[in-house]
Amino acid sequence: MAVTNKNLLIRQATEADAGPLIAILAEAFHEGSVADWLIPDPTERRTVYYRYFTDALHQGLEHGQVYTTSDLTAVAIWYPRLEPTPTDTRARLEALERIAGAYAPKFVLLEEMLDAFHPDDPHHYLAYLAVEPAQQNRGIGAALLADYHRRLDDLGLPAYLEATNMRNRRLYLRLGYTAGPTIVLPTGGPIIWRMWRGAPTSSGRTLFPVRSR
Numbered sequence: 571m572a573v574t575n576k577n578l579l580i581r582q583a584t585e586a587d588a589g590p591l592i593a594i595l596a597e598a599f600h601e602g603s604v605a606d607w608l609i610p611d612p613t614e615r616r617t618v619y620y621r622y623f624t625d626a627l628h629q630g631l632e633h634g635q636v637y638t639t640s641d642l643t644a645v646a647i648w649y650p651r652l653e654p655t656p657t658d659t660r661a662r663l664e665a666l667e668r669i670a671g672a673y674a675p676k677f678v679l680l681e682e683m684l685d686a687f688h689p690d691d692p693h694h695y696l697a698y699l700a701v702e703p704a705q706q707n708r709g710i711g712a713a714l715l716a717d718y719h720r721r722l723d724d725l726g727l728p729a730y731l732e733a734t735n736m737r738n739r740r741l742y743l744r745l746g747y748t749a750g751p752t753i754v755l756p757t758g759g760p761i762i763w764r765m766w767r768g769a770p771t772s773s774g775r776t777l778f779p780v781r782s783r
């Protein structure tokens with residue numbers, strides 16, 4: 571059961587926060603079935619993950635909305651997706667080659683599969699949520715999400731994310747998300763749960779959109 575953290579101050583992150591937030595992302599995502607599938611060797615994984623999340627954090631600061639806590643113990647990277655957003659495939663392939671080297675093919679496959687199943691309906695996309703491992707299970711992740719959800723509810727917009735295991739899936743279900751069809755990563759890869767938190771309406775929240783690209 572999560573310990574409620576009542577004194578949490580949440581704010582938008584800036585470039586000055588990049589170092590600690592990249593470390594939180596790389597360390598929090600270091601364990602798990604997706605990480606094992608992407609790069610089985612933990613030492614090589616750590617090196618590549620620091621490069622991958624350096625890119626992810628800077629992309630978020632430049633093109634999305636990045637939130638953190640005043641003590642820099644957590645980070646959430648959101649992207650408003652108010653219309654379908656095409657990926658510059660060539661540029662992304664080059665970036666993943668630079669970041670992941672020999673491991674790039676699985677990163678490309680992962681990103682292409684997530685992209686292919688991304689809903690077209692207007693929403694905000696939670697690309698990454700991470701809490702410093704030593705600070706997990708104290709209500710920080712839930713508080714960071716609840717803060718952003720309040721803004722989305724005021725705007726009448728839904729949220730979309732991909733849960734990477736049953737445990738974080740449980741957290742999202744508690745915060746109003748419903749689970750849609752899953753994605754199974756090929757070559758013995760893990761299951762990814764696609765989740766949708768509908769916009770509030772007078773008859774409840776809007777449902778998981780049925781059509782995907």
Ligand SMILES: CC(C)(COP(=O)(O)OP(=O)(O)OC[C@H]1O[C@@H](n2cnc3c(N)ncnc32)[C@H](O)[C@@H]1OP(=O)(O)O)[C@@H](O)C(=O)NCCC(=O)NCCS
Pocket residue numbers: 571572573598599699700701702705706707708709710711712713732733734735737738739740741742
């Ligand atoms: C998932 C995560 C962001 C939750 O933040 P948190 O501050 O630890 O969570 P809270 O204290 O607000 O809520 C606790 C719930 O979070 C989930 N959770 C906590 N630690 C987790 C972990 N290591 N991995 C996955 N889920 C976790 C559980 O659902 C937990 O409740 P339960 O154990 O009673 O079911 C955080 O644990 C984390 O960074 N995990 C690793 C990275 C990750 O999985 N990110 C999400 C990708 S979709």
